[in-house]
Amino acid sequence: MPVAKESKSGKRKRSAKTSAPRKRTRSESESDDDMNDMTDKANVQDRILQLESQILSSKKHYNNIVELLEIAKEGPAAGEEDDEESDGENDNGSPQLAAAVALCRVFMRLLATGSLQNASNLSEKEAVVVRWLKDRLTEYETVLLDLVAGKSGADAAATALTLVMRLLQAEGQAQRKKAAATAGTDDAAYEFPQALLASIVRGLFLAGARLDQDAAEGLADEFVEKFAGEMVDVRFYTFKAASSVLASLSKESTGGADGDAESIDIAARGAFYLLSLLDEVPSSSEDLDKAFFVNPPPAKRSHALYSVAKHRKMAQDAWLAVLQHAAASTSDRSLRKQALGIASTVIAPWFAQPELMLDFLTDCYDAGGATSLLALSGLYYLIRERNVDYPAFFRKLYSLLDAELLHSKHRARFFRLMDSFLASSHLPVQMVASFLKRLARLCLYAPPSAVVSVVPWIYNMLKKHPQCTFMIHRVPRTAEEREALAQDGLADPFDAREQDPMESHAVDSCLWELVQLQSHYHPNVATIAKIISEQFTKQAYNVEDFFDHSYQSMLEAEFDKVVRKAPVVEFQIPKRIFLPHDKPKGDAQGNVATDEQAEDQLLVKLWDFA
Template structure:
C-alpha cells in the first residue's frame, strides 16, 4: 500500500513528521532557502525526487510520490510529473543495485530492498493502469518500457540474461482492454514490437500465454485489440543476420533462442495458432483471411498448420470461402502444399450470388490468378468459362462487362477452348437434327466436378444471346467473342469496378457522334385522345387504354 513507510517496515517507533522532513531537507542543503523554491506542485515533486536520490533516509518520499500518482484524477498534470520523477528514481536505484538481493547483506538492508521492491510493484501497477486513460497513455507506455528495460539490465542477479516477461504481460494485458486507446496500441507496435527483435519475440510469447491463461474468457473487443496487435507485427525477419537490434542488452551466448530465426518464427506461429483456435466471429475470421498471405503465413515455419483453419473457412461457404481462397492458393503456390480438391471447391463457389456480391471484383482477380497457368487442362478451364457464361444470363450488367473480357483473356491463354466459339454442325445428319429437333447442350450444370461437366463439347450460345442485351455497353462488349481476336489481352482492371452508377454515368457523358433516330412528328397529346377532325394520330398510350376496356 502507498502508506507503507520504510520506518514501519524496519519497525521503528519514531515516525518522522512532515515538518521534521522539511527541516532536514533545509539543513542538508543550506544554500537552498525555502523562499527560493517555487510554491508549485511540480517544484515540490522535483524536490522530493532530489531528496530521495541524495539519501536513503528520504526513501519515504517515494510513498508520497506514489500517492500523488494514485490521485491522478484530482490533478492529472501533477500525476504525470510524479510518474516521470518516480521512473527516474527507480531507474537510478536499479542501476545502483539497491533493489537487487545480496547474500552478504544485513537484515536491515534486506528489509530495505524488500520495501523498495514493493514500492516498485506499486509504481508499475499505477503506470500500467494509466495506459487506459487517453491523456496519460502515451507517457505511461514510455515509462513502462523504460522501467522494463532497467529491470532487465539490473535485476538478473546471477543469471546471465533476464527479461521481465511478467511485467510485459501486464502491459499487453492493459493494452488489449477495451478502455485502452488504439493509438497507444499502435505506438507500442511501431516504437517497440516492430523496432526491436527481442521485444517482438517476447510479445508473441506473451500474447500466447495471455490467451491460454484467459481460457477463452476474453471479450470480443479484447480479441479485436489482440488481433490488431498481432496483425501490425508484420515485419517477419528473413535471415539470422537481421536479428541484431535488441531493446535489452543481448545475451552473450549465441546459442540463445533470441539469435535463432526459427525460434522467432515459432513464437509468432504459436501465438497465431493459439489465437486461431479461439471462438472467432465471422467478422474476425474475415479480418484474418484478408491478411493471411501477407501478414500471417510468412511467420509459419510449418504452413500446413494453417490448413485446418483455412479449410474450415473455405468449406463454410459465402464470403468467407471467397476470402479463404487467397490463403489456400498461397500455400499451394508458395509452400507446395497439396490440396487436390482446390479447383473443385473453387468451381462450387460459382453461383448467382457471387456475381451480386460486393466481393465480386476481388473474386475475379483471384480467379484470373488461379486459372492463369497454361498447364491447366482445357477441360477444366472450359467448365469455368461455360459456368460463368451461363450465370451471365441473369447477372447485372456491371458483372457481365467483366465476364466477357475475362473469357476473352482465358481463351487467349488456352486456345483449345476456342472451339466453344466456333462449334458448328459438321455432318448433314447433325445439320438436319439441329434444324428439325434443335440441339441439346451437352453441358451438365449440376455436375460438381469441373472435369466431368462436358463443357468442352458445348458452345457459348449464352454470350451470343448477350449480344442482344438491353444495355448497349453489354451488347457491344459481348460482340468481341464473335469477332477476330486481334487484341492480345484486355486489362481486366478496366472492367472490374463497374456498377450501375458508373455505367449510367459513362452513358450520360458519352459524346454523341450520330443523332439518334426519333419520330418525325412530335405528338401534341400523350395522355388524352386527339381532337376529332384534327387528323392527328392517337398516341400508343391512348390506343392501349381504349383497347383495354373492350
C-alpha cells in the same frame, strides 16, 4: 507540507438554499475558479518535485514514495474526461502523470544503484527495506499498467507506455548486472523482464475495452514503432507474451461470465492488429544482430534471440492463438475475414510449419460465401509456395461460382486469383470449359458492371486454352443432328447442377449465352459481348481496366460521352396526361354525371398543360 487535493468531481456543489442557479459571468466566478485550480495544481506540482528530491537525497525519505503513489492513483473520475468543466486531469500536465514521471525517475535511480537487489551481506533491517521497495515498485507498475489499459484516456496511456518501457529496460539491465556479478563474468545468461512485458502486452490487447478503436490502434502503433519494431529482444518476447496472454484470457473466459468472453474478443482484435504490424520476417541471423532494448545483448551467438527459427516459432505460436480464436468465435466474424485478408502476405511467411495453418484456411474455404473467397489467396499460397496438397481445390473453386459471386464486392479479387489458378496449360480441357460455361450462364442474370469484366476474362481464357475455342460456334456434324436441330432444336448438354467440373459436360456445349448478351439492354454490355463474334486478333485484354466498373461509373461514362451526331427522334409533347372519357356534367341530352365521373373531369382539368 500537506498535499493540496482536488475534489473528485472537480465541480463546486450548489448550495441547498439556492432555488435556481444564478448565471455567473466569467470575470466574476469562472476566472476565480480557474485561478484557484491553477494554484492548486501548481502546489501539487511543487510538492511532487519536493518529494522526489527528498527521496533521491536520503534513504530516510523513502516513505515519500507512498505519497507519490497516492497522487499517481488519483485519476479523473468516471465520465469526467468528457466534461467541459473538467480541469484536464487526463492531459500530460496533470498531477497524476507528473507523479508517475517522478516515480519513474526514482525507481530507475534505485535500480541503477542496486538499491533493489538482495545481497548476502545485507542486514535484516536493510533486507526489510529492500522488500518494501520491491512491493512499492510492484504497486507502481500496477498503476502504470492500468493507465496503459486506458484507465485515464489515450494521452495518459501513451505516456504510461513510455514510462513502463523505461522501467522495463532499467529492470532488465539491473538483472543483467546482478547475473554478471554472480557469475563473475560478462558472459552471464541474458536476463529480460518477461513477466512485466507480458503485463504490458495484455494491457495493449485490452486497451480497446476503454479506449475507442483509433486510440487503441494508435497505442499499438507507438509500441511497435518505438520498441517492438526496432528492438530484437522486445519483438521476440512480445510474440512469446502474445500467445501466453491469449491462452490465459481464453482460459478465464471458458465457463466464465459474458464479460470474460467479451474480453477475449477485444484482446484477440488487439492482438491481431499489433501482430499485423510486425511483418518484417528475418531471413538470416544477420537481420537479428541489431539494436537490443536490454543491454548488453547476449554474448553467445547460440542464444535464442539470434535464431531465425526461434523467432518464427514464437510468431507462429502467437498467430495460431489468434487464428484459433478467429475460427472458434461466433460473435466476431470480422476478425476471421481480416485474418484471411493478410494470410498470404503477413501471416504465412512467419510459419515454419504451414500445415498448422491449413486447418484454419480449409475451414474458411468450406464455409462458403465471402469467407471462401477470402480464403483462396492463403490456400493458394500454401499450394504454390509450400507444396501443400489439396486435391479438392478446383472442385471447391467451381462450387463458388454462384449467383452471389458476381454481386460480391470481392469479385475483382476472385477473378485475379482465378486467372492464376487456370493459367496452366496442363489443366484438362473439360475443367476449363466448365468454368467458362458456368460463368457465361451466370452472366445472363448478372449486373452490367460484372458482365463487362467477365466477358474479357473469358476472351483471355479462350486465348490461353485454344482447345476451348470450338465452344464459340458449334456446328452439327451428323445428318441426324442437323435434322433434329431443324425440327425441334438441340438441348444444351451442360449440367448446371453438377458440382464436379469434370462431369458437367460443358465441353460438349457452346457459349450461346454470350450471343444473347449481344442484345443486352445496356449498350456497353452489348458492345463488349460482340468481341466473341469477331476475329481473335487481340492477344489479350487487360481485365484490370474492367474490374472497377460499377453502375455509377457506367452511368457517368454515358453522361460524359461526346455525341458527334444527334440521333433523329420524332416526338410530340402531349397537352394532357389524362384524357376525358366520360360525358361532361349536364350535357345537351340532360344527363347528369355521377360522382366518379365528376372527379374524373376535375382530374383532367388539373392535369391540363395547354
